Amino acid sequence: MPAKMFEHPYRGRWAAIATMHGKERAIAPVLCRWFGMTITTAPGVDTDALGTFTGEIARSGTMLDAARAKALLAISRTGAPIGIGGEGAFGPDPGLPFIASGRELLLLRDSATGHEIVVFRRTATNYDHVTIAPGDPIDAFLARVGFPDHAVVVRAEPRDGRAPAKGLRDRKQVEAALRDVFTSAGRAAIETDMRAHLNPTRMTSIARLARALAVRTARCCPSCGTPGFGLVDVERGLPCGECGAPTRRIRAEIHGCSACATRALRRERAAALYADPTWCQICNP
Ligand SMILES: [Zn+2]
Ligand SMILES: [Zn+2]
Incomplete structure (x- = not known):
């Protein structure tokens, strides 16, 4: 971990998690190790009211909406300056319909500024x-x-x-x-049963995502210092190796800040790198 992390704005802060299903066991140790955060599980929060996996209560809105609602509940129930909420979704993989896929999202919200850091991943799952x-x-x-x-x-x-x-x-x-x-x-x-405390595969996925949240949170914006600077988009147009025309292949990552407009190109592909002509609309229409 870089030394500048010791000056990180979230260093030593208090964060609350809203979960009925033990997700704090996967999330708290990571945030504690990276930022020295104190993590509280918000009491009396009925996250099932926001939707259940077993269909009695359908989730309204997106995974992001649900995770945000949980983070806001965590903040309002505890008064913590930082709230954390997570949401998972499971079903057939859109690309491979016979294979089950999981999706997990974690959201960290700064209650003073409303600033949010969101990480999302497709995960392995036993969903069946x-x-x-x-x-x-x-x-x-x-x-x-x-x-x-x-x-x-x-x-x-x-x-x-x-x-x-x-x-x-x-x-x-x-x-x-x-x-x-x-x-x-x-x-x-x-x-x-997809509830985290009863599904070790899912708990492992959430722990991995918590590490991704820590990595993202650790990077602060070079302009305004807000945590969470990272991948927001990609720039396509890697030139075709045959004719040089831009292709749909990724040429660079665009990293950005969600609190200000700062953007930076990262991981730009070398000038000598070209896309295979199979990706080219001209050579392989
Ligand atoms: Zn071409
Ligand atoms: Zn910024």
Whole structure:
């Protein structure tokens, strides 16, 4: 870590996290190590009211909206000068529909200025579900999703009015929940429980993202000193190796400050670097 971090504006500050699912275990150690921050978990915050993975409460708005709402709750419940909120989303990968993908977002908000630092990543996940009838085998599914280290949820398929049985980490609990569903429904669904404290894969992803948040937060704007200077856009137009015309390939990263208008080109590709002609609209239309 560079020495200038000792003068970092967030050094030794107090931050609050709104989470019901133990995310502070993945986030607090990183921010404590990097910035000497004191991290509090905001009490009495019902983050489930902002949306659940099991569908009883749909999230309104984007992942960013949800993470911001949590950070604001953390600030208002504790009076901390910095609030942190996180949000995950899971489903089929848009590019590879048969592969599940996860997305995680972390947001740090400075309550005095309203300044926010946001990091986002696509992550590996055990997200999965299976629909079964009475007597169908479930062992292969449970093994695939990492049960019992990773909890599962059991519900009727299609959903009926009853609350799903969540956080199941014991084979007997799963069987009892299935028997219960089959008393009134012909089919049941077993799903991965995506809440962080019941999903070690997710907790690991959040810890990685917390490191990314620390890296981003550590970089301060060269003009105004606000933390969080980093990648905001890319500049395309790497020249074609055959004809020299600009292509869609990235030529440089644009780093910027979200508090002022400062922008800087970083990681500019060397003048001798060209794009493969397969990327060229002229050579390979
Ligand atoms: Zn070309
Ligand atoms: Zn700035």
